[in-house]
Amino acid sequence: MKVSHKLVGLITVLAMLCPPAIFAGEASTTIWFEQPAQTFEESLVLGNGRLGAMVFGGIQEEKIVLNEESVWSGSRVENNVPPDLTALSEMRRLLAEGNFAEANALKKKAFPVSGSPQYAKRISPFGRYQTLGTLRLRFPAVEEKVSGYRRTLDLKTASGKVCYQQQGQTVTRDYFVSAPDNVIVTRLSGPVTCTITMDRPERFETTVVGDRDLLMTGTLDDGFGNAGLTYAARVRVLHSGGEVSADGDCLVVTDADNVVLLFAAATNYQGFAGRRCSDPISATLTDLNEASDDSFACLRERHQEDHQKFFSRVELSLPETANSSLATDRRLANYREGKSDPSLAALFANMGRYLLISSSRPGGLPANLQGIWAEEVHTMWNGDYHFNINTQMNYWPALSCNLVEMQEPLQAFIASLVEPGSRTARIYYDSPGWIAHRLTNIWGYTAPAGLDIGGPAWLCEHLWEQYAFTLDREYLASVYPIMKSSVEFYLANLYEEPANGWLVTGPSASPEIGFILPDGKTGSGICMGPTIDMQQLRELFGNTVRAAQILNCDESLQVKLQKTRSRLAPNQIAPNGILQEWLEPYKEREPTHRHCSPLYGLYPYYEISDTATPEIAQAARKLLERRGVGQSTGWSNAWKINLWARLGDEEMAWGFVRQMLIDNAFDNLLSRFRPSGKKLFQIEANLGATAGVTEMLLQSQPTSGAIEAAPVIRLLPALPVAWHSGVATGLLARGAVEVDLSWAHGELKECRLRPRHTRELTVRYRGRELAFKGAAGVEKVLLPHEFIEP
Numbered sequence: 001m002k003v004s005h006k007l008v009g010l011i012t013v014l015a016m017l018c019p020p021a022i023f024a025g026e027a028s029t030t031i032w033f034e035q036p037a038q039t040f041e042e043s044l045v046l047g048n049g050r051l052g053a054m055v056f057g058g059i060q061e062e063k064i065v066l067n068e069e070s071v072w073s074g075s076r077v078e079n080n081v082p083p084d085l086t087a088l089s090e091m092r093r094l095l096a097e098g099n100f101a102e103a104n105a106l107k108k109k110a111f112p113v114s115g116s117p118q119y120a121k122r123i124s125p126f127g128r129y130q131t132l133g134t135l136r137l138r139f140p141a142v143e144e145k146v147s148g149y150r151r152t153l154d155l156k157t158a159s160g161k162v163c164y165q166q167q168g169q170t171v172t173r174d175y176f177v178s179a180p181d182n183v184i185v186t187r188l189s190g191p192v193t194c195t196i197t198m199d200r201p202e203r204f205e206t207t208v209v210g211d212r213d214l215l216m217t218g219t220l221d222d223g224f225g226n227a228g229l230t231y232a233a234r235v236r237v238l239h240s241g242g243e244v245s246a247d248g249d250c251l252v253v254t255d256a257d258n259v260v261l262l263f264a265a266a267t268n269y270q271g272f273a274g275r276r277c278s279d280p281i282s283a284t285l286t287d288l289n290e291a292s293d294d295s296f297a298c299l300r301e302r303h304q305e306d307h308q309k310f311f312s313r314v315e316l317s318l319p320e321t322a323n324s325s326l327a328t329d330r331r332l333a334n335y336r337e338g339k340s341d342p343s344l345a346a347l348f349a350n351m352g353r354y355l356l357i358s359s360s361r362p363g364g365l366p367a368n369l370q371g372i373w374a375e376e377v378h379t380m381w382n383g384d385y386h387f388n389i390n391t392q393m394n395y396w397p398a399l400s401c402n403l404v405e406m407q408e409p410l411q412a413f414i415a416s417l418v419e420p421g422s423r424t425a426r427i428y429y430d431s432p433g434w435i436a437h438r439l440t441n442i443w444g445y446t447a448p449a450g451l452d453i454g455g456p457a458w459l460c461e462h463l464w465e466q467y468a469f470t471l472d473r474e475y476l477a478s479v480y481p482i483m484k485s486s487v488e489f490y491l492a493n494l495y496e497e498p499a500n501g502w503l504v505t506g507p508s509a510s511p512e513i514g515f516i517l518p519d520g521k522t523g524s525g526i527c528m529g530p531t532i533d534m535q536q537l538r539e540l541f542g543n544t545v546r547a548a549q550i551l552n553c554d555e556s557l558q559v560k561l562q563k564t565r566s567r568l569a570p571n572q573i574a575p576n577g578i579l580q581e582w583l584e585p586y587k588e589r590e591p592t593h594r595h596c597s598p599l600y601g602l603y604p605y606y607e608i609s610d611t612a613t614p615e616i617a618q619a620a621r622k623l624l625e626r627r628g629v630g631q632s633t634g635w636s637n638a639w640k641i642n643l644w645a646r647l648g649d650e651e652m653a654w655g656f657v658r659q660m661l662i663d664n665a666f667d668n669l670l671s672r673f674r675p676s677g678k679k680l681f682q683i684e685a686n687l688g689a690t691a692g693v694t695e696m697l698l699q700s701q702p703t704s705g706a707i708e709a710a711p712v713i714r715l716l717p718a719l720p721v722a723w724h725s726g727v728a729t730g731l732l733a734r735g736a737v738e739v740d741l742s743w744a745h746g747e748l749k750e751c752r753l754r755p756r757h758t759r760e761l762t763v764r765y766r767g768r769e770l771a772f773k774g775a776a777g778v779e780k781v782l783l784p785h786e787f788i789e790p
């Protein structure tokens with residue numbers, strides 16, 4: 001299986017010997033088409049973190065799918081259903097005896113899933129993230145035939161454009177979603193005649209207000225058939241020349257020279273984050289009044305400046321070929337047929353950075369399963385937040401791609417779970433600290449819905465890592481109480497398993513794979529001490545000790561954590577040589593399952609490595625091989641890019657980048673959940689793959705999971721032959737160091753390091769090392785010959 005990826009790599013390189021590599025840059029930052037979008041998955045993706053717009057670019061009808069991050073049904077309710085507390089110790093006893101059937105039966109009775117029908121069509125108070133609606137511009141029935149059609153999304157300026165010739169005239173439309181001005185802006189360049197309407201699949205009313213605003217309002221279901229959140233969406237027409245009039249619930253533009261449409265939206269969500277307003281109608285009015293004071297050019301300048309502040313921190317380009325200059329859908333189609341186009345991976349990764357900037361902004365909600373973009377009311381999995389990989393994967397590129405600010409919504413979200421999660425901990429576990437289970441919504445849901453209990457530890461990883469990448473002590477002090485409270489939960493819920501006296505979690509689950517017991521029976525569902533939990537607790541406890549050391553506090557807790565950490569069940573190698581998933585070497589029900597949970601210790605955590613734990617790393621590799629290279633979900637393939645990169649296997653990592661582009665990318669480069677069956681966009685694969693491409697070029701994890709282990713900056717640790725030349729600048733490494741890399745003929749040309757703090761740095765390239773004291777604010781240039789054998 002591995003050979004096939006290597007072979008493809010070789011063929012690609014041979015194919016590339018002819019055209020010389022160019023780095024025009026556009027091919028890695030522009031998505032474009034020669035026709036309008038027929039579906040959501042072909043439309044142009046725009047967003048400012050809170051508002052989203054999907055532009056179809058039609059000729060007779062322009063359709064823009066609209067989103068606002070807090071358009072959720074459901075409501076805040078008490079989700080905890082007090083269980084019989086004696087059931088917990090009984091479940092633990094049954095699990096220790098290996099009596100999974102009874103343990104599962106008891107779990108069903110004692111830990112009922114309350115109010116989270118994950119895939120149900122009916123609304124429960126858990127609720128569902130959903131589309132805000134659609135803005136439609138209908139142009140008079142002129143001949144549909146146009147020439148020179150182009151629909152473009154420029155990732156550098158976060159701007160969409162549609163342009164074509166019709167009846168001898170050039171038609172141009174520009175689009176952007178401004179964060180500083182809180183509006184979606186569309187400019188139609190004249191002459192313009194059109195009707196403007198707004199709608200959504202249900203629960204809406206539209207009215208024309210005054211002589212230039214169209215207002216859509218409605219109320220969502222709270223989950224009990226009553227009024228939940230109310231929303232307002234308002235579009236305003238600013239025009240020069242011609243006239244604007246009302247026709248029922250349409251606005252009609254006639255013979256204008258130019259039209260600018262400003263769009264604002266709000267809900268009355270009063271949650272922990274996002275805009276708080278009690279009157280969405282007046283909030284949209286304020287936004288539009290403020291934006292109307294400025295010219296289109298001025299709004300555009302402010303928007304581009306704001307976007308570039310984040311996007312242009314990093315530059316990433318890979319070799320271009322003849323294929324790279326084609327429209328994105330044709331590029332992808334040719335790529336699927338074997339045409340070489342390394343720069344497509346750079347485009348996909350740049351798109352990932354763009355999507356994070358566009359779906360997660362400070363002060364807002366974190367990116368959900370769809371980021372912020374949804375065209376349906378019945379979003380899959382309720383468009384919620386899954387904690388057994390998806391939410392976390394959304395933020396994998398945030399630090400390494402130098403987008404630290406974009407993690408703020410996640411951090412605020414985690415903080416918001418402490419209060420409801422503490423109630424859940426008390427009610428279900430009679431325990432201090434806080435816990436959340438497999439998934440949540442914007443209403444603070446923390447009750448069991450799937451017993452994967454490692455989610456909070458995984459979330460806390462992001463809190464610590466933000467410190468590791470920035471060395472911001474004040475930040476660390478602000479999040480330490482969340483980590484400490486999470487630790488308190490786990491400390492109170494570990495128990496000794498009888499065979500070895502190790503400390504384990506339980507009831508818990510290794511996400512979402514079933515196992516087969518020695519007697520052939522299926523032991524799906526709960527277990528004790530799955531490998532992933534143990535790794536996550538070693539990580540959480542270790543990071544909490546480090547944090548306490550840095551903050552100079554909680555000495556006795558530090559001692560306790562170190563002791564407990566050393567007693568957690570270790571990574572084990574199963575008789576068949578793979579890294580074991582459960583305490584016992586049960587067989588997986590599905591060896592090629594999409595979840596690779598025991599590999600958490602390899603990525604995102606780093607306790608497994610070729611150098612520190614070679615045998616475990618070998619077992620990890622075997623498990624990864626066992627998971628296979630066949631088709632899988634987008635996020636699973638994205639994870640595998642990162643995992644293979646950590647194992648330093650560049651061709652396997654690259655194979656999964658290719659697979660992502662071949663199987664899991666829609667034409668507009670949103671990621672496709674499954675390669676076949678119902679088309680379904682889920683965003684985390686975009687972001688996980690972006691982290692993966694970065695991880696192939698730069699890594700900075702500590703050398704082992706030991707508490708005192710220091711980060712090592714690894715240059716080009718998994719550079720595939722196909723990426724023989726390239727540039728990656730402005731990436732961030734642990735220890736708060738900005739890194740620029742350039743390479744050619746598969747060899748490092750130059751590395752520039754810009755440490756933000758004065759401290760010892762170790763840099764590794766091809767097994768050779770360089771250690772020196774980096775000085776804050778002083779750029780250090782490293783050339784390949786300076787590295788020596790360690």
Ligand code: FUC
Pocket residue numbers: 369381386388390512594633635682
């Ligand atoms: C996890 C995955 C599924 C899906 C869901 C939203 O539970 O196992 O594949 O991505 O999250």
